[in-house]
Amino acid sequence: MSITSKRIDRRQFLKSSSGVALFIGVSGILPQLISCKEPKKLAEQLEKHRLTAWVQLTEAGELTIYNPAAEMGQGSMTSLPLIFAEEMDADWSKVKVEFSPQEAEIYGGEGWRPGSKLMFTVGSRTTNSYYSTMRKAGAQARYVLLTAAADHWDVPLSELSATNGQVVHQKTNREIGYGALVPFLKMPETLPDFAEDQLKNPKDFRLIGKEIARTEIPAKVDGTAQFACDIRLPEMVYGVLERGNLHGAKPDLTNEEEILAMDGVLKIVPFDYAIGVIAKTLEQALDAKKQLRIDWSKSQASGYNSQQIYAEYQKIADRRQKGEVTVEIGDVGNALRSASKTYMIDFKNDYVYHAQMEPLNAVVQVAEDLQSAEVWVGSQQGPDTKLGVPGLLGILPEKVTVHLQYLGGGFGRRSMNDFVEECAVLAMEMAPRPVKLIWTRKDDITYGTFRPLSLQRLQATVDATANITGLSHCVVGDGGNLVASGARNDHYDIPNQLVEWREATHGIRLKHWRSVGHGPNKFAIECLLDEVAMDQKIDPVDLRRKLMAKSPKALATLEKAAELSDWNGPVKEGRAKGVAFVEHGSLGTGVCEISVDRNSGKIKVHNFWIALDAGVIVQPDNVKAQMEGGIIMGMSSVLKEQITIEDGRVQQSNFDTYQLLRMQDIPDRIETALIASYDHPEGVGETATPMVAGAIANAFLRLTGKRLRHLPFTPERVLEVLNS
Amino acid sequence: MATYTLDINNIKHEVDVSEGTSLLWVLREHLGLTGTKYGCGIAQCGSCTIHVDDTPMKACILQVDTVAEGQKIKTIEGLSDDGDHPVQKAWIEAQAPQCGYCQSGQIMQAVALLKENPNPTREEIKTYMNGILCRCGTYLRILEAIELAAGAKIPTN
Ligand code: FES
Ligand code: FES
Numbered sequence: 001m002s003i004t005s006k007r008i009d010r011r012q013f014l015k016s017s018s019g020v021a022l023f024i025g026v027s028g029i030l031p032q033l034i035s036c037k038e039p040k041k042l043a044e045q046l047e048k049h050r051l052t053a054w055v056q057l058t059e060a061g062e063l064t065i066y067n068p069a070a071e072m073g074q075g076s077m078t079s080l081p082l083i084f085a086e087e088m089d090a091d092w093s094k095v096k097v098e099f100s101p102q103e104a105e106i107y108g109g110e111g112w113r114p115g116s117k118l119m120f121t122v123g124s125r126t127t128n129s130y131y132s133t134m135r136k137a138g139a140q141a142r143y144v145l146l147t148a149a150a151d152h153w154d155v156p157l158s159e160l161s162a163t164n165g166q167v168v169h170q171k172t173n174r175e176i177g178y179g180a181l182v183p184f185l186k187m188p189e190t191l192p193d194f195a196e197d198q199l200k201n202p203k204d205f206r207l208i209g210k211e212i213a214r215t216e217i218p219a220k221v222d223g224t225a226q227f228a229c230d231i232r233l234p235e236m237v238y239g240v241l242e243r244g245n246l247h248g249a250k251p252d253l254t255n256e257e258e259i260l261a262m263d264g265v266l267k268i269v270p271f272d273y274a275i276g277v278i279a280k281t282l283e284q285a286l287d288a289k290k291q292l293r294i295d296w297s298k299s300q301a302s303g304y305n306s307q308q309i310y311a312e313y314q315k316i317a318d319r320r321q322k323g324e325v326t327v328e329i330g331d332v333g334n335a336l337r338s339a340s341k342t343y344m345i346d347f348k349n350d351y352v353y354h355a356q357m358e359p360l361n362a363v364v365q366v367a368e369d370l371q372s373a374e375v376w377v378g379s380q381q382g383p384d385t386k387l388g389v390p391g392l393l394g395i396l397p398e399k400v401t402v403h404l405q406y407l408g409g410g411f412g413r414r415s416m417n418d419f420v421e422e423c424a425v426l427a428m429e430m431a432p433r434p435v436k437l438i439w440t441r442k443d444d445i446t447y448g449t450f451r452p453l454s455l456q457r458l459q460a461t462v463d464a465t466a467n468i469t470g471l472s473h474c475v476v477g478d479g480g481n482l483v484a485s486g487a488r489n490d491h492y493d494i495p496n497q498l499v500e501w502r503e504a505t506h507g508i509r510l511k512h513w514r515s516v517g518h519g520p521n522k523f524a525i526e527c528l529l530d531e532v533a534m535d536q537k538i539d540p541v542d543l544r545r546k547l548m549a550k551s552p553k554a555l556a557t558l559e560k561a562a563e564l565s566d567w568n569g570p571v572k573e574g575r576a577k578g579v580a581f582v583e584h585g586s587l588g589t590g591v592c593e594i595s596v597d598r599n600s601g602k603i604k605v606h607n608f609w610i611a612l613d614a615g616v617i618v619q620p621d622n623v624k625a626q627m628e629g630g631i632i633m634g635m636s637s638v639l640k641e642q643i644t645i646e647d648g649r650v651q652q653s654n655f656d657t658y659q660l661l662r663m664q665d666i667p668d669r670i671e672t673a674l675i676a677s678y679d680h681p682e683g684v685g686e687t688a689t690p691m692v693a694g695a696i697a698n699a700f701l702r703l704t705g706k707r708l709r710h711l712p713f714t715p716e717r718v719l720e721v722l723n724s
Numbered sequence: 725m726a727t728y729t730l731d732i733n734n735i736k737h738e739v740d741v742s743e744g745t746s747l748l749w750v751l752r753e754h755l756g757l758t759g760t761k762y763g764c765g766i767a768q769c770g771s772c773t774i775h776v777d778d779t780p781m782k783a784c785i786l787q788v789d790t791v792a793e794g795q796k797i798k799t800i801e802g803l804s805d806d807g808d809h810p811v812q813k814a815w816i817e818a819q820a821p822q823c824g825y826c827q828s829g830q831i832m833q834a835v836a837l838l839k840e841n842p843n844p845t846r847e848e849i850k851t852y853m854n855g856i857l858c859r860c861g862t863y864l865r866i867l868e869a870i871e872l873a874a875g876a877k878i879p880t881n
Pocket of ligand 1: 761762763764765766767768769770771772773782783784785
């Protein structure tokens with residue numbers, strides 16, 4: 001098993017195929033099998049057809065499978081090729097994985113619109129959206145091999161089977177390896193479309209669901225895994241931008257001549273919101289950046305103070321006029337009027353920052369004639385796989401080649417390609433010299449795009465027998481779905497539900513942040529449930545059990561998590577457990593066990609138990625890794641992370657002022673139980689993170705009787721609550 | 725500009741850079757030793773951790789002139805010939821990395837830990853590794869990998 005992240009384009013493809021290039025077409029395109037000994041014919045075919053080239057096979061039986069998704073740690077470099085290899089019955093030990101070219105028409109997964117295609121690694125959709133595509137393509141590859149063997153041996157296709165890279169004819173006890181079939185490959189007359197029921201029975205999976213090591217991990221332990229910031233090209237120069245810490249402000253550079261006279265400085269490039277400097281070396285560019293004297297204009301954000309805004313948000317929530325309704329089930333007004341008791345709680349969420357460990361960067365080279373460009377980038381890609389470069393440079397999309405590199409973390413930040421566009425502008429100025437653009441950590445934070453600050457006002461109604469009859473969920477904040485998503489309850493049987501969003505806007509840059517609205521909204525929902533449970537003297541798990549009665553899958557995660565955590569068992573002195581449920585494609589229940597240092601206000605999380613139903617699990621160990629990472633990132637944001645704005649200016653600038661969770665604060669254990677299922681796979685990357693706030697606050701309530709209602713739960717806030 | 729001779733992974737490298745240049749930029753941009761990563765530039769994240777005379781250091785705050793007097797610098801590229809240092813093997817066994825960006829720094833720090841203290845306790849590991857951030861949250865697997873490498877398979881809890 002080996003891996004390369006070497007770029008492939010069609011020319012290289014031609015050169016590197018030693019045996020036969022096997023192109024397997026999906027979506028009704030026939031496979032094209034052309035001997036490489038006839039390169040002209042291959043070139044013609046490539047010109048003529050839009051081929052979906054998922055796999056390449058050599059006479060030695062070596063396979064290269066192409067991964068169409070970004071790899072940012074979630075494991076796409078293994079999971080998608082593994083699904084393909086499963087249906088192809090490939091010998092996994094002979095598989096190499098490479099990134100596919102960034103061509104959505106060929107390599108795109110299901111887009112937002114029916115029939116559309118998209119290469120966009122967001123929303124935990126990778127496995128979910130490529131599962132069927134990869135299976136079908138793998139089955140077609142297998143079919144091509146089987147028909148070749150049938151012809152070669154002159155036996156009926158139906159008598160053949162395939163296993164682990166071999167075609168077998170049991171009747172005559174013959175076997176032939178895939179590689180050995182290369183000289184006999186032909187294009188079949190027709191290629192079955194392979195409906196779901198013609199694919200393997202998941203019970204027969206040999207690769208999916210097994211413990212398979214991730215393909216790219218060796219390169220990540222010896223330093224050879226290549227990130228965009230690692231690219232070095234001949235004649236490359238360095239670009240940096242000063243963007244200030246007041247979003248939307250316009251710069252006026254007052255010492256241009258002084259900067260231009262500095263060592264190594266090649267050019268100053270003004271942007272609407274920034275001043276760019278290009279220099280021969282990175283250190284020269286950074287030196288010059290430090291010396292820039294810039295007068296900044298005021299902006300929409302001027303005068304805005306994030307920590308004082310909640311009073312205004314509460315007033316917005318008080319208004320009688322509803323905001324934009326996103327969910328309406330039954331009649332919440334009626335439930336309120338007929339309730340035997342009503343609970344109302346406000347929840348607050350400060351801004352958080354992505355803090356992906358690799359600050360943003362890109363390398364772009366624009367050709368001398370300005371008619372083509374090459375881009376090296378770690379991107380979650382986008383609706384435009386050429387990442388906005390063609391429009392910006394006024395060139396054709398096919399003239400832009402994107403070389404996708406590993407991402408040093410994405411978390412939603414790299415699904416916006418502002419940094420690629422910046423680099424393209426600088427590269428155009430310097431054409432044909434390549435430009436490496438580096439964001440410093442300070443740039444990455446101060447000009448960050450944050451999960452919005454928000455206020456959730458929740459109201460629950462119960463009837464005389466303590467049934468929850470209604471839930472009204474009002475979200476106040478900037479950014480529409482960025483704050484309002486994740487407030488639906490599809491698995492709690494609450495007959496009357498209303499979710500509405502009320503806008504407030506401040507001119508602060510905002511973005512999807514791992515699990516998006518689910519973080520704040522699940523925090524609010526799960527805490528509200530425990531508030532009801534405590535007041536009604538119902539066990540929090542019992543309360544949820546009742547609510548999940550009509551959703552057996554959700555209920556199974558609850559039961560499993562309760563069992564794993566020994567929910568009803570004895571608790572150590574000074575500790576308490578809290579529960580929270582999250583649906584984010586996959587369904588998960590989490591239970592944490594915490595204690596609190598009442599002098600410092602520091603919350604210690606000792607254990608986290610999760611039960612997850614994600615349908616078919618492609619890589620179980622990797623799903624567990626996603627749960628572990630999701631919980632740690634959740635804990636980090638819930639216990640520590642906070643961006644604050646004063647007079648419109650971002651107050652944090654590096655990891656000294658924006659603290660992340662460190663090793664000393666990790667739990668003793670994060671244990672995940674995966675519920676067996678043959679359902680279509682659901683995303684897992686964003687299910688754990690939004691459990692954390694609710695589970696911790698609920699454990700805290702049971703431990704202390706006090707309420708944590710404002711994220712993050714910093715020691716100061718915890719002390720304040722304890723002393724209230 | 726001045727010329728400095730650096731002893732990196734037992735090879736002597738000459739570089740022409742200005743005095744005070746960060747060793748991290750020298751390694752990454754001038755010499756192409758890109759396994760060492762930039763994460764913060766102020767000794768807060770540890771992505772740039774290397775060894776100088778066997779001591780783990782943050783390359784981002786080392787100025788090139790302070791390590792050009794014969795000090796032996798070791799980066800992830802010099803840890804083993806084939807990525808088969810026992811700590812690297814343990815890292816693969818534990819399937820520790822996610823995005824991978826922080827892992828060179830984690831591994832360099834862990835190698836130094838085990839050299840100083842071949843059988844660290846869990847708490848000693850956490851303390852020693854506390855300066856190296858991992859946003860992907862791979863800490864538990866890093867811990868497991870270090871325990872594997874130390875040959876002390878301590879059960880959880
Ligand atoms: S880059 Fe050196 S410690 Fe962060
Ligand atoms: S593996 Fe991504 S930051 Fe550590």
